[in-house]
Amino acid sequence: MATVPVDTNKVERCRQLAQHVADDVQRFIDGHTTTGVERTVLRALGATGASEEGTPLVNVAVDRYHEAGLLDRGIAFYIGIVLVRGAKSVQEAAEELAFAKELVNVDSTPSPDAIAAALAPHVTKALARIDSAREEREALKREVTPGPNPLKYVIVATGNIYDDALQAKAAAHAGADIVAVIRATAQSLLDYVPHGPTTEGYGGTFATQENFRIIREATNDAARNHGRYILQTNYSSGLCMSEIAWMAAVERLDMLLNDAMYGILFRDINMCRTFVDQYVSRRLIGRSGIIINTGEDNYLTTADAVEKAHTVLASQFINEAFALRAGLREEQMGLGHAYEINPWLEDSFLYELAQAQLVRQIFERHPIKWMPPTKHKVGDIFFAHVHDALFSLVGITTNQSIELLGMFSEAVHNPMLMDRYLSLKATRYVYTAAKHLGDEIEFKPNGRIAQRAVNVLDEAVALLEQVARDGIWDSIAKGAFADVKRTRTGGKGYRGVIGKHERYMNPLLDALEGAP
Numbered sequence: 001m002a003t004v005p006v007d008t009n010k011v012e013r014c015r016q017l018a019q020h021v022a023d024d025v026q027r028f029i030d031g032h033t034t035t036g037v038e039r040t041v042l043r044a045l046g047a048t049g050a051s052e053e054g055t056p057l058v059n060v061a062v063d064r065y066h067e068a069g070l071l072d073r074g075i076a077f078y079i080g081i082v083l084v085r086g087a088k089s090v091q092e093a094a095e096e097l098a099f100a101k102e103l104v105n106v107d108s109t110p111s112p113d114a115i116a117a118a119l120a121p122h123v124t125k126a127l128a129r130i131d132s133a134r135e136e137r138e139a140l141k142r143e144v145t146p147g148p149n150p151l152k153y154v155i156v157a158t159g160n161i162y163d164d165a166l167q168a169k170a171a172a173h174a175g176a177d178i179v180a181v182i183r184a185t186a187q188s189l190l191d192y193v194p195h196g197p198t199t200e201g202y203g204g205t206f207a208t209q210e211n212f213r214i215i216r217e218a219t220n221d222a223a224r225n226h227g228r229y230i231l232q233t234n235y236s237s238g239l240c241m242s243e244i245a246w247m248a249a250v251e252r253l254d255m256l257l258n259d260a261m262y263g264i265l266f267r268d269i270n271m272c273r274t275f276v277d278q279y280v281s282r283r284l285i286g287r288s289g290i291i292i293n294t295g296e297d298n299y300l301t302t303a304d305a306v307e308k309a310h311t312v313l314a315s316q317f318i319n320e321a322f323a324l325r326a327g328l329r330e331e332q333m334g335l336g337h338a339y340e341i342n343p344w345l346e347d348s349f350l351y352e353l354a355q356a357q358l359v360r361q362i363f364e365r366h367p368i369k370w371m372p373p374t375k376h377k378v379g380d381i382f383f384a385h386v387h388d389a390l391f392s393l394v395g396i397t398t399n400q401s402i403e404l405l406g407m408f409s410e411a412v413h414n415p416m417l418m419d420r421y422l423s424l425k426a427t428r429y430v431y432t433a434a435k436h437l438g439d440e441i442e443f444k445p446n447g448r449i450a451q452r453a454v455n456v457l458d459e460a461v462a463l464l465e466q467v468a469r470d471g472i473w474d475s476i477a478k479g480a481f482a483d484v485k486r487t488r489t490g491g492k493g494y495r496g497v498i499g500k501h502e503r504y505m506n507p508l509l510d511a512l513e514g515a516p
Contacts, residue, residue, distance in 0.1 A: 001399060001438045004357050004453035005445065010461050011362055014317045017464035021472050022321035028272065029279045033504070035191070035496035036273070037280045038062045038075040040242040041508050044126040045079060045119070046090035050195045051098070058243075059192045060098040068103055072501040078104045080115030080505065090122050116507060123507045127287070130249045134289045137252040140220060146177060146229040150370070150395045150403040152427055153178035153233070154420055159201035161211045165218035170417055172222035172230045175424040178255065178402065180233035181215055183207050188238025188267050189492060193247070207234050207244055212251035231255060233293070236281050237263050239273070239493050245281035249288035255334065255402075256285060260322045261315065262295035264476060265484045266302075270491035271476060282326030283512040292328065293402070294319045297338030297371035299482040305340040305375075309355055310459030311481050312337050316363065317464060318472070327512070330365040334402055338371035339391040347448055349390055354452035356398040357443075362457075370395055372406030384408040385426065392430040397438040403427075 039058040049057045065071045065078060075097070081104050082093035097104070109115070154176045156167040161181075168179040185203035197214060198206040205211060212234065219230040231254035236244045241258070248256050260278045263269035285292060296312040296319070303311065316335040323333050337359050341348040359368055373387050388406035395403045405423045407415035415423075443449045467475040479485040 001360075002357070002397075002441045002443050003361060004354060004443055004450050006358065006361050006453070007457065010457055013461055014314070014457075014464050015321070017461075017468040018314075018317035018321040020468045021318055021464070022325055024471055025275050025322070026279075026325055029276050031500055032272065032276050033071070033074065033498050033500055033506070034273055034276050034493070035062050035066055035071070035498075036240055036277050036493075037242050037506075037509075038066075038071060039240075040246050040280065040284075041506060042075050042079070042090075042094055043243060044129075044246055044508050045076065045094075045122045046125070047094035048091065054195070056192050056195055057094055057098055061094050064098060065103070066496070066498070070103065070106065072498050073106070073503055074500075074505045076119055076507055077115065077503070077505040080119045081109050083118035084110040084114050112503070112505075115505065119505075119507050123511050126508060127511055130284070130288050133250050133252045134287075137254065138289070140223060141229045144223045144227050144229045146231060150400045150431070151177040151231065152424060153180065153369075153402055153404040154424070155180045155182050155404070157182040157204040157414070159184065159203075159205055160199040161197050161205050161214050162199065164205050164211075165214055167417065168215055168218045168230075168232075169222045171420060171424075172219065172226055172228075174421045175428055176230070176420075177228070178231040178233055179215070179219055180255075180257075180404075181205050181207075181211070183235045188235070188240075188263060188269070191239045191493065191496070193240050193243050207247075209247040209251060212247055212253060216252050233257070236285070236292075237295075238267060239269060239277075239496075241274070241277040242281040242284065245284040245290075248290060249284050253290060255291045255293055256281075257295065258282065258285060258292040259295035259336075260319050261476070261481060262298060264486050264491065265482050266295075266298055268486065268491045270494035270497065271473065271486060271488055272497045273491075273493040276497065278322065279326050280509060282323055282328055283509060286327035286329075286332065287512055289332070291332050291334050291367055292323065293334040293369040294336045296336045297340070297369075300338050300340035301375050301482075303483040305338075305342070306345065306351060308483070309351075309456050310463055312355075313359065313362075313456060313460040314463045314467070315481055316359065317460070318467075320363070320366075330363070331367065333363070334367045334369040335359070335363055336369045336371060339373050339394065340371075340375050343373070343376055343387055343390075349394070350448050351452055352391075353394050353398065354449045355456060356394050356400060357449070358453040358456060360398045360400065367401035369402040369404070370400040371404050374406070374410065377406075377411040379412050381408045381412065384411065385422075388423065389426055389430055392427045393434055393437075396431045396434050397441075399438060 087093040182204040184201035233255040236256040
């Protein structure tokens with residue numbers, strides 16, 4: 001494959017700086033939990049269902065103990081007490097926490113060993129659910145293997161999960177390798193996960209466990225029909241990041257959009273909340289074998305893609321460092337970037353080629369996720385089709401792993417089935433016609449492409465040195481990423497961040513951290 005010059009010492013320096021940044025945040029993570037994390041624990045232990053008003057049971061129980069100032073011990077602590085005292089199941093214990101007249105008395109509790117022993121079989125069952133789902137998914141992949149890289153990734157987003165299932169099958173028939181169900185607009189800001197299947201959603205379809213199951217059934221049917229494994233994707237982000245990771249793990253999803261900073265920058269979710277939630281979500285993702293997709297591509301929608309390309313690379317190093325601390329392997333880190341340089345800029349194609357090749361070389365074991373042009377799309381669908389074709393040409397030349405296909409009509413309306421078909425057809429043509437182009441060319445050592453790669457890496461080193469010096473908290477406050485500024489105590493969800501009591505108990509997280 002054609003290569004750009006990469007100074008391995010500078011790459012190692014970037015990784016050291018990113019590790020320093022992640023170490024600082026990890027110290028905060030280790031001392032805190034969130035309402036979202038505690039709801040995740042309760043779901044994993046076996047609580048399900050909703051109140052008569054439709055509020056998820058896990059929300060009712062966790063919110064009640066949070067409002068009483070008792071959640072610093074962890075919801076598992078109280079579930080364990082109720083189990084020791086005679087509850088026949090976690091479901092019964094959770095209902096008692098949610099609806100009993102009196103709260104559990106923490107002044108007279110069983111011994112920690114007794115509580116742990118009561119919780120242990122439920123933790124074992126939770127891990128077994130993840131492991132069983134993972135093996136079932138991998139067994140089908142051995143039966144019908146995925147297509148070659150770059151995997152062709154498309155989105156369905158009707159609002160009705162049953163229509164999404166039909167469109168997922170249609171996309172697979174047209175040649176898609178990955179189907180993502182985009183979430184309903186602003187679901188990331190909801191501090192609960194809707195219960196059951198949904199048929200109404202604006203701008204997308206709600207992410208729920210039942211909806212995950214419905215799409216998984218559809219994509220598996222399509223895989224068997226076409227003899228090609230179809231990967232399923234959704235979103236593990238926002239105020240319910242770790243809950244959705246649990247649901248995806250047990251419903252056999254293949255990929256999750258999961259980023260350490262996206263929610264902070266683009267949804268104004270509190271950074272303390274996000275950092276804790278991303279860690280726990282990634283512990284679940286690591287165990288399940290799911291591939292994450294990070295969101296650096298979004299930086300280039302709010303900042304200039306030429307001037308701020310280095311922020312994408314710096315963030316990729318930081319996302320990698322966070323993911324390693326959560327137990328993910330490099331093969332699970334679909335680090336993101338995007339084709340977003342102004343197409344009318346002279347040599348814009350060369351700059352895009354340089355960035356894609358640089359990322360591919362630095363993160364050689366990672367399944368890189370590359371996003372299409374959107375920022376500069378206009379209503380001219382013919383030009384948009386050419387714009388997308390050049391994106392695909394760079395993708396096949398630089399051997400990207402996961403390529404979300406551009407839709408020529410997306411600046412006009414929500415793409416239709418035929419639009420998706422034409423995009424898949426055009427991409428298939430480019431991938432076939434230029435399949436070995438990257439093997440046949442070389443870049444001039446001092447040419448524009450090579451020099452662009454060198455400059456971006458140099459600027460990434462400088463930015464990471466600044467972030468390591470100032471800390472990620474202050475760096476975000478100063479707008480170091482995406483030209484967006486957020487404060488440490490601002491944003492949505494800060495109230496749901498809780499310092500851990502010395503007797504805090506979370507046997508699920510303990511088991512995930514100790515797992516191979």
